[in-house]
Amino acid sequence: MTNRLNLYKYSSPATFYALAGKMIPWFYGAAALLCIVGLYISFFLAPTDFQQSDAYRIIFIHVPASWMSMFIYIVMAVWAALGLAFNTRLSFMMASALAPTGAMLTFVSLWTGALWGKPTWGAWWVWDARLTSELILFFLYLGFMALQAAIDDPRRADRAGALIALVGVVNVPIIYFSVRWWNTLHQGASVSMTKAPSMAAIMLEGMLVMALAVWMYAIAASLSRVRSIILERERNSQWVAQLLETEI
Amino acid sequence: MSITQTVFVLLQRELMLAMRRRGDVLTVLFFFVIVASLFPLGVGPDPKLLRLMGGGVVWVAALLAAMLSLGRMFASDYADGTLEQLVLTPTPPVVWITGKIVAHWLVSGVPLILMAPVLGVQFGLSGDALAVLVFSLLLGTPVLSLIGAIGAALTLGLRGGGVLVSLLVLPLYIPVLIFGAGAVDGAMSGLGSEAHLSLLGGILILAFMLTPWAVSAALRISIE
Numbered sequence: 001m002t003n004r005l006n007l008y009k010y011s012s013p014a015t016f017y018a019l020a021g022k023m024i025p026w027f028y029g030a031a032a033l034l035c036i037v038g039l040y041i042s043f044f045l046a047p048t049d050f051q052q053s054d055a056y057r058i059i060f061i062h063v064p065a066s067w068m069s070m071f072i073y074i075v076m077a078v079w080a081a082l083g084l085a086f087n088t089r090l091s092f093m094m095a096s097a098l099a100p101t102g103a104m105l106t107f108v109s110l111w112t113g114a115l116w117g118k119p120t121w122g123a124w125w126v127w128d129a130r131l132t133s134e135l136i137l138f139f140l141y142l143g144f145m146a147l148q149a150a151i152d153d154p155r156r157a158d159r160a161g162a163l164i165a166l167v168g169v170v171n172v173p174i175i176y177f178s179v180r181w182w183n184t185l186h187q188g189a190s191v192s193m194t195k196a197p198s199m200a201a202i203m204l205e206g207m208l209v210m211a212l213a214v215w216m217y218a219i220a221a222s223l224s225r226v227r228s229i230i231l232e233r234e235r236n237s238q239w240v241a242q243l244l245e246t247e248i
Numbered sequence: 249m250s251i252t253q254t255v256f257v258l259l260q261r262e263l264m265l266a267m268r269r270r271g272d273v274l275t276v277l278f279f280f281v282i283v284a285s286l287f288p289l290g291v292g293p294d295p296k297l298l299r300l301m302g303g304g305v306v307w308v309a310a311l312l313a314a315m316l317s318l319g320r321m322f323a324s325d326y327a328d329g330t331l332e333q334l335v336l337t338p339t340p341p342v343v344w345i346t347g348k349i350v351a352h353w354l355v356s357g358v359p360l361i362l363m364a365p366v367l368g369v370q371f372g373l374s375g376d377a378l379a380v381l382v383f384s385l386l387l388g389t390p391v392l393s394l395i396g397a398i399g400a401a402l403t404l405g406l407r408g409g410g411v412l413v414s415l416l417v418l419p420l421y422i423p424v425l426i427f428g429a430g431a432v433d434g435a436m437s438g439l440g441s442e443a444h445l446s447l448l449g450g451i452l453i454l455a456f457m458l459t460p461w462a463v464s465a466a467l468r469i470s471i472e
Contacts, residue, residue, distance in 0.1 A: 084465075139419040146415050150406045159469040160402045164416060167398055167462055171420050174451070178423035182430060 011088050013230045014239045020223045027220035034213035041206035055119040059203070062112040064211035065105045066130075068218055069137060072102035076144075077169035080162030090226075092158035093233070095165060096148055097226035101218050103141035109134055129183040133176045140168045154233060254339050255347040262351030272320060277359045280313035284367045295372050302371030303381055303432025309367075310360050310385060310428075311421050314392035317356035318400040318413055321348065321393075322467070326404050335471060341464040349390075349397050349460070357389035373436070380435040380445070387448040388428040394459040395420050401466035423451060 010016050042060035076098045083091030113131055114124045125131065144161055151157035234240050266273055287305045288298055325331040334344055364385050368378045399417035403409040431444035 136419050136422060139415070143416040143419065146412055147402060150403070150408060150412050156469055156472075160466070163398075163462065163466055163469065164402060167420070170458070171423075174423050175419070178426045178447075182426040 011090050013090055013093070013234055014237075016090055017227055017230045017243075020227050024220050024223050024227075027216050027223065031213050031216035031220055034209055034216060038206055038209035038213050041202065041209060046203045046206050047200060055116065058112050058116045060206050060210045062109060062116055063207050064214040065109040065112065066134060067211055068214045069102055069106040069109055069134070071215075072098050072105065072218060073137060073140070073165075073172070074169060076102060077165045080165040083158065084162050084166075089158070089233070090230075092162060093226050093229045094222070095162060096145075096158070097222045097229055098218075099141055099145050099148075100225065101221050103138065103145065105214070105218070106134060106138040106141060110138065127183065129176075129180040132183065133179045136175055136179070137172070140172075144168070251339065251343050254337075255343060255350075258344055258347040259351050259354075262348065263354065266351075266355040272317075273355055273359060276313050276317045276356055277363060279316055280309050280360055280363060281367065283309040283312055285370070288370075299372045299436070302368055302373045303377065303436070304429040305371065306364055306367050306381060307384075307388075307425055307429040307432075310364070310389065311392065311418070311425055313360055314356060314389060314396060315414055315417055315421075316410075317352070318396040318417070319410055321352050321397060321400040322404055323400075323409075326471075331467070332471060335467070341467065342460040345397070345460045345463045345467070346456075349393050349463070352397070353390050353393040357385075357393055360389060361385045373432070377432050377435045380441045381432045384428040384431040384441070384445060384448060387445060387452050388424045391424050391448075391452050391455045392421060394455040395424075397463045398459060398466055401463050401470055404467070404470040424448065427451070 010019055038060065042057055046057070046060075048054055076095045079091045079095040079098065082088065083095065110131070113134070117126060118124050144165055147164055148157045148161040151160060231240060284305055287301065291297060291301070322331060325334070335341065337344070361382060364381055365378050368381050373381065396413070396417050399413045399420075402416065403412050406412060427444045427448045431441035431448065433439075434441035434444055
Protein backbone atom coordinates (compact mmCIF):
# COMPACT_ATOMS: atom_id res chain seq x y z
CA MET A 1 0.00 0.00 0.00
CA THR A 2 2.77 2.43 0.92
CA ASN A 3 4.48 1.51 -2.33
CA ARG A 4 1.44 2.47 -4.35
CA LEU A 5 1.07 5.74 -2.52
CA ASN A 6 4.67 6.56 -3.32
CA LEU A 7 4.09 6.01 -7.01
CA TYR A 8 1.03 8.23 -7.02
CA LYS A 9 3.06 10.90 -5.30
CA TYR A 10 5.16 11.29 -8.44
CA SER A 11 2.19 11.74 -10.73
CA SER A 12 2.01 15.30 -9.42
CA PRO A 13 4.01 17.71 -11.58
CA ALA A 14 5.52 19.44 -8.54
CA THR A 15 7.08 16.30 -7.07
CA PHE A 16 7.99 14.89 -10.44
CA TYR A 17 9.81 18.10 -11.32
CA ALA A 18 12.22 17.53 -8.44
CA LEU A 19 12.56 13.81 -9.14
CA ALA A 20 13.29 14.42 -12.83
CA GLY A 21 15.90 17.00 -11.87
CA LYS A 22 17.69 14.39 -9.77
CA MET A 23 17.48 11.69 -12.47
CA ILE A 24 18.62 13.71 -15.48
CA PRO A 25 22.39 13.81 -14.68
CA TRP A 26 22.42 10.05 -14.16
CA PHE A 27 20.76 9.34 -17.49
CA TYR A 28 23.01 11.81 -19.32
CA GLY A 29 26.03 10.23 -17.62
CA ALA A 30 24.93 6.74 -18.61
CA ALA A 31 24.31 7.93 -22.16
CA ALA A 32 27.79 9.48 -22.42
CA LEU A 33 29.49 6.40 -20.96
CA LEU A 34 27.61 3.97 -23.18
CA CYS A 35 28.23 6.18 -26.17
CA ILE A 36 32.00 6.18 -25.57
CA VAL A 37 32.04 2.40 -25.15
CA GLY A 38 29.77 1.91 -28.16
CA LEU A 39 31.79 4.19 -30.42
CA TYR A 40 35.02 2.50 -29.32
CA ILE A 41 33.57 -0.89 -30.23
CA SER A 42 32.21 0.34 -33.52
CA PHE A 43 35.34 2.15 -34.69
CA PHE A 44 38.18 0.08 -33.26
CA LEU A 45 36.96 -3.40 -32.35
CA ALA A 46 34.41 -4.15 -35.08
CA PRO A 47 36.14 -5.58 -38.17
CA THR A 48 35.89 -4.02 -41.61
CA ASP A 49 33.11 -5.55 -43.70
CA PHE A 50 34.50 -7.31 -46.76
CA GLN A 51 31.64 -6.18 -49.02
CA GLN A 52 30.92 -2.68 -47.80
CA SER A 53 34.36 -1.90 -46.33
CA ASP A 54 34.14 0.83 -43.69
CA ALA A 55 30.96 2.43 -45.03
CA TYR A 56 28.85 0.01 -43.03
CA ARG A 57 30.00 1.56 -39.75
CA ILE A 58 27.18 4.08 -39.95
CA ILE A 59 24.96 1.18 -38.92
CA PHE A 60 26.00 1.90 -35.32
CA ILE A 61 24.17 5.21 -35.48
CA HIS A 62 21.52 4.31 -38.02
CA VAL A 63 20.01 1.19 -36.48
CA PRO A 64 19.82 2.45 -32.87
CA ALA A 65 18.19 5.67 -34.10
CA SER A 66 15.62 3.72 -36.13
CA TRP A 67 14.82 1.37 -33.24
CA MET A 68 14.37 4.20 -30.79
CA SER A 69 12.32 6.31 -33.21
CA MET A 70 9.75 3.52 -33.43
CA PHE A 71 9.93 2.67 -29.74
CA ILE A 72 9.43 6.28 -28.68
CA TYR A 73 6.27 6.53 -30.75
CA ILE A 74 4.84 3.55 -28.88
CA VAL A 75 5.90 4.97 -25.50
CA MET A 76 4.32 8.28 -26.49
CA ALA A 77 1.06 6.54 -27.34
CA VAL A 78 1.15 4.69 -24.00
CA TRP A 79 1.53 7.99 -22.12
CA ALA A 80 -1.28 9.44 -24.22
CA ALA A 81 -3.55 6.49 -23.38
CA LEU A 82 -2.68 6.78 -19.68
CA GLY A 83 -3.50 10.47 -19.80
CA LEU A 84 -6.86 9.92 -21.46
CA ALA A 85 -7.72 7.03 -19.13
CA PHE A 86 -6.68 8.52 -15.78
CA ASN A 87 -6.80 12.20 -16.65
CA THR A 88 -3.28 12.79 -15.33
CA ARG A 89 -1.70 15.97 -16.59
CA LEU A 90 1.82 14.63 -16.27
CA SER A 91 1.12 11.81 -18.74
CA PHE A 92 0.15 14.29 -21.44
CA MET A 93 3.24 16.35 -20.66
CA MET A 94 5.42 13.25 -21.05
CA ALA A 95 3.80 12.48 -24.40
CA SER A 96 4.49 15.94 -25.75
CA ALA A 97 8.01 15.93 -24.30
CA LEU A 98 8.84 12.68 -26.12
CA ALA A 99 7.66 13.80 -29.56
CA PRO A 100 10.57 16.13 -30.53
CA THR A 101 13.16 13.52 -29.49
CA GLY A 102 11.32 10.87 -31.50
CA ALA A 103 11.07 13.11 -34.54
CA MET A 104 14.75 14.01 -34.25
CA LEU A 105 15.77 10.33 -34.12
CA THR A 106 13.52 9.56 -37.10
CA PHE A 107 15.28 12.32 -39.00
CA VAL A 108 18.71 11.00 -37.96
CA SER A 109 17.69 7.56 -39.11
CA LEU A 110 16.55 8.86 -42.52
CA TRP A 111 19.66 11.03 -42.91
CA THR A 112 22.14 8.31 -41.99
CA GLY A 113 20.16 5.90 -44.16
CA ALA A 114 20.72 8.20 -47.12
CA LEU A 115 24.43 8.51 -46.31
CA TRP A 116 24.67 4.74 -46.08
CA GLY A 117 22.62 4.16 -49.21
CA LYS A 118 24.86 6.23 -51.47
CA PRO A 119 28.02 4.09 -51.24
CA THR A 120 26.24 0.72 -50.90
CA TRP A 121 23.19 0.99 -53.16
CA GLY A 122 24.43 3.85 -55.33
CA ALA A 123 21.44 6.08 -54.51
CA TRP A 124 20.65 8.52 -51.74
CA TRP A 125 17.10 7.33 -51.58
CA VAL A 126 15.32 4.18 -52.70
CA TRP A 127 11.64 3.49 -52.11
CA ASP A 128 12.49 0.59 -49.85
CA ALA A 129 9.73 -0.50 -47.46
CA ARG A 130 11.73 0.42 -44.36
CA LEU A 131 12.77 3.82 -45.63
CA THR A 132 9.26 4.64 -46.74
CA SER A 133 7.63 3.59 -43.49
CA GLU A 134 10.26 5.51 -41.52
CA LEU A 135 9.41 8.57 -43.60
CA ILE A 136 5.71 8.10 -42.83
CA LEU A 137 6.58 7.77 -39.13
CA PHE A 138 8.34 11.13 -39.44
CA PHE A 139 5.13 12.61 -40.88
CA LEU A 140 3.13 11.16 -37.98
CA TYR A 141 5.47 12.85 -35.48
CA LEU A 142 5.18 16.13 -37.37
CA GLY A 143 1.40 15.89 -37.41
CA PHE A 144 1.31 15.32 -33.65
CA MET A 145 3.55 18.30 -32.96
CA ALA A 146 1.77 20.56 -35.46
CA LEU A 147 -1.61 19.78 -33.93
CA GLN A 148 -0.37 20.55 -30.42
CA ALA A 149 1.28 23.75 -31.61
CA ALA A 150 -1.92 24.95 -33.30
CA ILE A 151 -4.06 24.70 -30.16
CA ASP A 152 -3.69 27.46 -27.60
CA ASP A 153 -5.68 25.87 -24.78
CA PRO A 154 -3.23 23.39 -23.19
CA ARG A 155 -6.01 21.08 -21.99
CA ARG A 156 -7.42 20.70 -25.47
CA ALA A 157 -3.94 20.45 -27.01
CA ASP A 158 -3.09 17.59 -24.63
CA ARG A 159 -6.20 15.60 -25.37
CA ALA A 160 -6.25 16.23 -29.11
CA GLY A 161 -2.59 15.25 -29.38
CA ALA A 162 -3.21 12.13 -27.31
CA LEU A 163 -6.05 11.07 -29.57
CA ILE A 164 -4.05 11.55 -32.76
CA ALA A 165 -1.13 9.61 -31.22
CA LEU A 166 -3.47 6.71 -30.45
CA VAL A 167 -5.01 6.81 -33.93
CA GLY A 168 -1.47 6.82 -35.33
CA VAL A 169 -0.32 3.86 -33.29
CA VAL A 170 -3.31 1.79 -34.43
CA ASN A 171 -2.43 2.69 -38.02
CA VAL A 172 1.32 2.07 -37.84
CA PRO A 173 1.11 -1.72 -38.39
CA ILE A 174 -1.40 -1.28 -41.25
CA ILE A 175 0.83 1.33 -42.88
CA TYR A 176 3.93 -0.80 -42.40
CA PHE A 177 2.45 -3.92 -43.99
CA SER A 178 0.83 -2.04 -46.84
CA VAL A 179 4.10 -0.29 -47.66
CA ARG A 180 5.99 -3.57 -47.52
CA TRP A 181 3.56 -5.22 -49.88
CA TRP A 182 3.54 -2.24 -52.22
CA ASN A 183 7.33 -2.34 -52.30
CA THR A 184 7.66 -6.05 -53.08
CA LEU A 185 5.07 -5.79 -55.86
CA HIS A 186 6.65 -2.78 -57.48
CA GLN A 187 10.38 -3.13 -57.47
CA GLY A 188 11.15 -6.68 -56.52
CA ALA A 189 13.54 -7.65 -53.78
CA SER A 190 16.59 -6.12 -55.45
CA VAL A 191 17.61 -4.29 -52.33
CA SER A 192 17.52 -6.25 -49.16
CA MET A 193 19.22 -5.60 -45.91
CA THR A 194 17.87 -8.71 -44.26
CA LYS A 195 19.79 -11.03 -46.57
CA ALA A 196 23.14 -9.64 -45.50
CA PRO A 197 25.54 -12.31 -44.21
CA SER A 198 25.03 -12.96 -40.54
CA MET A 199 26.58 -10.24 -38.50
CA ALA A 200 29.73 -10.69 -36.48
CA ALA A 201 28.98 -10.87 -32.76
CA ILE A 202 31.11 -7.81 -31.99
CA MET A 203 29.11 -5.73 -34.48
CA LEU A 204 25.89 -6.75 -32.80
CA GLU A 205 27.35 -5.86 -29.41
CA GLY A 206 28.38 -2.45 -30.66
CA MET A 207 24.91 -1.86 -32.02
CA LEU A 208 23.24 -2.90 -28.77
CA VAL A 209 25.50 -0.69 -26.67
CA MET A 210 24.78 2.24 -28.97
CA ALA A 211 21.06 1.50 -28.78
CA LEU A 212 21.27 1.64 -24.99
CA ALA A 213 23.15 4.92 -25.24
CA VAL A 214 20.46 6.41 -27.46
CA TRP A 215 17.82 5.08 -25.07
CA MET A 216 19.47 6.77 -22.08
CA TYR A 217 19.88 9.97 -24.06
CA ALA A 218 16.21 9.91 -25.08
CA ILE A 219 15.13 9.51 -21.45
CA ALA A 220 17.40 12.33 -20.28
CA ALA A 221 16.38 14.68 -23.09
CA SER A 222 12.66 14.11 -22.65
CA LEU A 223 12.93 14.45 -18.87
CA SER A 224 14.61 17.82 -19.18
CA ARG A 225 12.01 18.83 -21.76
CA VAL A 226 9.18 17.74 -19.48
CA ARG A 227 10.70 19.88 -16.73
CA SER A 228 10.43 22.95 -18.94
CA ILE A 229 6.87 22.03 -19.88
CA ILE A 230 5.96 21.64 -16.18
CA LEU A 231 7.42 25.03 -15.36
CA GLU A 232 5.63 26.66 -18.27
CA ARG A 233 2.26 25.13 -17.43
CA GLU A 234 2.50 25.68 -13.68
CA ARG A 235 4.02 29.14 -13.86
CA ASN A 236 1.10 30.62 -11.89
CA SER A 237 1.24 28.09 -9.08
CA GLN A 238 2.71 28.66 -5.68
CA TRP A 239 5.38 25.98 -5.74
CA VAL A 240 6.96 27.45 -8.84
CA ALA A 241 7.07 30.86 -7.20
CA GLN A 242 8.75 29.35 -4.13
CA LEU A 243 11.14 27.40 -6.33
CA LEU A 244 12.19 30.54 -8.16
CA GLU A 245 12.74 32.36 -4.86
CA THR A 246 15.00 29.63 -3.50
CA GLU A 247 16.92 29.29 -6.75
CA ILE A 248 17.60 32.98 -7.27
CA MET B 249 -37.43 9.04 -32.41
CA SER B 250 -35.82 5.72 -33.10
CA ILE B 251 -32.19 5.58 -34.07
CA THR B 252 -32.79 4.74 -37.72
CA GLN B 253 -35.22 7.65 -37.94
CA THR B 254 -32.63 10.00 -36.48
CA VAL B 255 -30.03 8.90 -39.00
CA PHE B 256 -32.56 9.24 -41.81
CA VAL B 257 -33.56 12.76 -40.80
CA LEU B 258 -29.93 13.75 -40.43
CA LEU B 259 -29.07 12.37 -43.86
CA GLN B 260 -32.00 14.25 -45.35
CA ARG B 261 -30.84 17.46 -43.73
CA GLU B 262 -27.25 17.08 -44.86
CA LEU B 263 -28.25 16.29 -48.43
CA MET B 264 -30.64 19.22 -48.54
CA LEU B 265 -27.90 21.54 -47.27
CA ALA B 266 -25.56 20.19 -49.94
CA MET B 267 -28.19 20.76 -52.63
CA ARG B 268 -28.60 24.35 -51.46
CA ARG B 269 -24.84 24.88 -51.72
CA ARG B 270 -24.17 23.04 -54.94
CA GLY B 271 -21.08 25.15 -55.57
CA ASP B 272 -19.15 23.43 -52.75
CA VAL B 273 -19.75 19.98 -54.21
CA LEU B 274 -18.85 21.07 -57.72
CA THR B 275 -15.67 22.85 -56.61
CA VAL B 276 -14.30 19.65 -55.09
CA LEU B 277 -15.26 17.70 -58.20
CA PHE B 278 -13.51 20.15 -60.51
CA PHE B 279 -10.49 20.17 -58.26
CA PHE B 280 -10.35 16.40 -58.74
CA VAL B 281 -10.54 16.76 -62.52
CA ILE B 282 -7.94 19.53 -62.67
CA VAL B 283 -5.38 17.74 -60.50
CA ALA B 284 -5.69 14.61 -62.62
CA SER B 285 -5.42 16.63 -65.84
CA LEU B 286 -2.25 18.36 -64.68
CA PHE B 287 -0.24 15.14 -64.60
CA PRO B 288 -0.13 14.51 -68.37
CA LEU B 289 0.95 18.14 -68.81
CA GLY B 290 3.74 17.57 -66.33
CA VAL B 291 5.10 14.22 -67.48
CA GLY B 292 4.37 14.38 -71.22
CA PRO B 293 1.73 12.84 -73.50
CA ASP B 294 3.35 9.38 -73.97
CA PRO B 295 0.30 7.01 -73.92
CA LYS B 296 2.27 4.08 -72.51
CA LEU B 297 3.53 6.09 -69.53
CA LEU B 298 0.09 7.59 -68.93
CA ARG B 299 -1.57 4.17 -68.96
CA LEU B 300 0.93 2.98 -66.33
CA MET B 301 0.32 6.03 -64.16
CA GLY B 302 -3.43 6.39 -64.66
CA GLY B 303 -4.72 4.43 -61.67
CA GLY B 304 -2.27 6.01 -59.27
CA VAL B 305 -2.89 9.55 -60.50
CA VAL B 306 -6.66 9.23 -60.22
CA TRP B 307 -6.26 7.82 -56.73
CA VAL B 308 -3.91 10.59 -55.57
CA ALA B 309 -6.30 13.19 -57.00
CA ALA B 310 -9.19 11.51 -55.17
CA LEU B 311 -7.19 11.60 -51.93
CA LEU B 312 -6.51 15.32 -52.26
CA ALA B 313 -10.09 16.12 -53.25
CA ALA B 314 -11.49 14.12 -50.32
CA MET B 315 -9.14 15.96 -47.99
CA LEU B 316 -10.21 19.35 -49.32
CA SER B 317 -13.85 18.62 -48.62
CA LEU B 318 -13.20 17.66 -44.98
CA GLY B 319 -13.39 21.27 -43.83
CA ARG B 320 -17.13 21.49 -44.20
CA MET B 321 -17.94 18.22 -42.46
CA PHE B 322 -18.34 19.82 -39.02
CA ALA B 323 -17.23 23.44 -39.42
CA SER B 324 -20.52 25.15 -40.34
CA ASP B 325 -22.45 23.13 -37.73
CA TYR B 326 -19.85 24.12 -35.18
CA ALA B 327 -20.09 27.77 -36.12
CA ASP B 328 -23.89 28.02 -35.83
CA GLY B 329 -24.23 25.85 -32.73
CA THR B 330 -25.92 22.86 -34.39
CA LEU B 331 -23.09 20.62 -33.28
CA GLU B 332 -23.65 21.44 -29.62
CA GLN B 333 -27.35 20.72 -30.01
CA LEU B 334 -26.49 17.37 -31.59
CA VAL B 335 -24.18 16.57 -28.68
CA LEU B 336 -27.01 17.37 -26.26
CA THR B 337 -29.52 15.04 -27.95
CA PRO B 338 -30.18 11.68 -26.27
CA THR B 339 -29.03 9.88 -29.42
CA PRO B 340 -25.62 8.25 -28.92
CA PRO B 341 -22.96 10.42 -30.63
CA VAL B 342 -21.62 7.44 -32.58
CA VAL B 343 -24.98 7.14 -34.36
CA TRP B 344 -25.31 10.67 -35.63
CA ILE B 345 -21.58 10.89 -36.35
CA THR B 346 -21.92 7.84 -38.58
CA GLY B 347 -24.85 9.57 -40.26
CA LYS B 348 -22.84 12.70 -40.88
CA ILE B 349 -19.91 10.71 -42.29
CA VAL B 350 -22.22 8.78 -44.63
CA ALA B 351 -23.74 12.08 -45.78
CA HIS B 352 -20.28 13.51 -46.37
CA TRP B 353 -19.37 10.49 -48.47
CA LEU B 354 -22.59 10.75 -50.50
CA VAL B 355 -21.88 14.40 -51.22
CA SER B 356 -18.11 14.36 -51.78
CA GLY B 357 -17.15 10.72 -52.44
CA VAL B 358 -19.85 9.55 -54.83
CA PRO B 359 -19.31 12.38 -57.37
CA LEU B 360 -15.62 11.42 -57.51
CA ILE B 361 -16.53 7.80 -58.21
CA LEU B 362 -18.89 8.85 -61.00
CA MET B 363 -16.26 11.12 -62.55
CA ALA B 364 -13.35 8.66 -62.24
CA PRO B 365 -14.11 6.56 -65.37
CA VAL B 366 -13.93 9.70 -67.52
CA LEU B 367 -10.49 10.50 -66.15
CA GLY B 368 -9.49 6.85 -66.54
CA VAL B 369 -10.38 7.00 -70.24
CA GLN B 370 -8.22 10.11 -70.55
CA PHE B 371 -5.31 8.07 -69.27
CA GLY B 372 -6.10 5.22 -71.65
CA LEU B 373 -7.11 2.63 -69.07
CA SER B 374 -8.74 -0.53 -70.49
CA GLY B 375 -12.33 -1.52 -69.72
CA ASP B 376 -11.30 -4.02 -67.05
CA ALA B 377 -9.06 -1.53 -65.32
CA LEU B 378 -11.80 1.08 -65.40
CA ALA B 379 -14.23 -1.27 -63.71
CA VAL B 380 -11.66 -2.08 -61.03
CA LEU B 381 -10.88 1.63 -60.60
CA VAL B 382 -14.53 2.41 -59.94
CA PHE B 383 -14.92 -0.55 -57.62
CA SER B 384 -11.76 0.30 -55.66
CA LEU B 385 -12.97 3.90 -55.28
CA LEU B 386 -16.32 2.58 -54.12
CA LEU B 387 -14.56 0.68 -51.33
CA GLY B 388 -11.87 3.27 -50.63
CA THR B 389 -13.56 6.67 -50.61
CA PRO B 390 -15.76 5.84 -47.58
CA VAL B 391 -12.52 5.13 -45.67
CA LEU B 392 -11.25 8.57 -46.69
CA SER B 393 -14.40 10.16 -45.24
CA LEU B 394 -14.18 8.05 -42.07
CA ILE B 395 -10.51 8.71 -41.28
CA GLY B 396 -10.83 12.30 -42.44
CA ALA B 397 -13.63 12.86 -39.95
CA ILE B 398 -11.14 12.34 -37.10
CA GLY B 399 -8.87 15.05 -38.49
CA ALA B 400 -11.83 17.37 -39.17
CA ALA B 401 -13.13 16.92 -35.62
CA LEU B 402 -9.73 17.51 -34.01
CA THR B 403 -8.96 20.69 -35.96
CA LEU B 404 -12.40 22.23 -35.42
CA GLY B 405 -12.12 25.99 -35.07
CA LEU B 406 -8.32 26.09 -35.17
CA ARG B 407 -6.35 28.64 -37.14
CA GLY B 408 -4.78 27.10 -40.22
CA GLY B 409 -7.11 24.15 -39.86
CA GLY B 410 -7.03 23.23 -43.54
CA VAL B 411 -3.28 22.73 -43.82
CA LEU B 412 -3.19 21.03 -40.45
CA VAL B 413 -5.81 18.50 -41.52
CA SER B 414 -3.67 17.50 -44.48
CA LEU B 415 -0.67 16.91 -42.23
CA LEU B 416 -2.74 14.77 -39.85
CA VAL B 417 -4.80 12.84 -42.34
CA LEU B 418 -2.66 12.23 -45.44
CA PRO B 419 -0.20 9.82 -43.74
CA LEU B 420 -3.17 7.81 -42.51
CA TYR B 421 -4.57 7.64 -46.06
CA ILE B 422 -1.49 5.86 -47.39
CA PRO B 423 -2.75 2.25 -47.04
CA VAL B 424 -5.94 3.15 -48.95
CA LEU B 425 -3.86 4.72 -51.70
CA ILE B 426 -1.57 1.70 -51.94
CA PHE B 427 -4.34 -0.86 -52.16
CA GLY B 428 -6.60 1.28 -54.37
CA ALA B 429 -3.93 2.08 -56.93
CA GLY B 430 -2.54 -1.45 -56.56
CA ALA B 431 -5.90 -2.93 -57.54
CA VAL B 432 -5.91 -0.95 -60.80
CA ASP B 433 -2.30 -1.95 -61.43
CA GLY B 434 -3.15 -5.59 -60.83
CA ALA B 435 -6.05 -5.46 -63.29
CA MET B 436 -3.81 -3.97 -65.98
CA SER B 437 -0.84 -6.28 -65.54
CA GLY B 438 -3.04 -9.37 -65.34
CA LEU B 439 -1.96 -10.22 -61.82
CA GLY B 440 -5.55 -9.86 -60.63
CA SER B 441 -6.91 -7.33 -58.19
CA GLU B 442 -8.93 -9.52 -55.83
CA ALA B 443 -6.35 -9.40 -53.05
CA HIS B 444 -6.12 -5.61 -53.12
CA LEU B 445 -9.88 -5.21 -53.20
CA SER B 446 -10.35 -7.65 -50.32
CA LEU B 447 -7.84 -5.72 -48.24
CA LEU B 448 -9.58 -2.46 -49.09
CA GLY B 449 -12.86 -4.01 -47.99
CA GLY B 450 -11.22 -5.16 -44.76
CA ILE B 451 -9.90 -1.67 -44.09
CA LEU B 452 -13.37 -0.26 -44.79
CA ILE B 453 -15.01 -2.59 -42.25
CA LEU B 454 -12.36 -1.86 -39.64
CA ALA B 455 -12.59 1.89 -40.20
CA PHE B 456 -16.40 1.79 -40.12
CA MET B 457 -16.33 0.04 -36.76
CA LEU B 458 -13.65 2.11 -35.06
CA THR B 459 -13.54 5.65 -36.42
CA PRO B 460 -16.98 6.86 -35.21
CA TRP B 461 -15.78 6.27 -31.64
CA ALA B 462 -12.58 8.20 -32.26
CA VAL B 463 -14.55 11.01 -33.92
CA SER B 464 -16.92 11.17 -30.97
CA ALA B 465 -13.97 11.46 -28.58
CA ALA B 466 -12.38 14.11 -30.81
CA LEU B 467 -15.56 16.17 -30.96
CA ARG B 468 -15.91 16.03 -27.19
CA ILE B 469 -12.34 17.34 -26.88
CA SER B 470 -12.91 20.12 -29.41
CA ILE B 471 -16.30 21.32 -28.19
CA GLU B 472 -15.87 21.50 -24.44
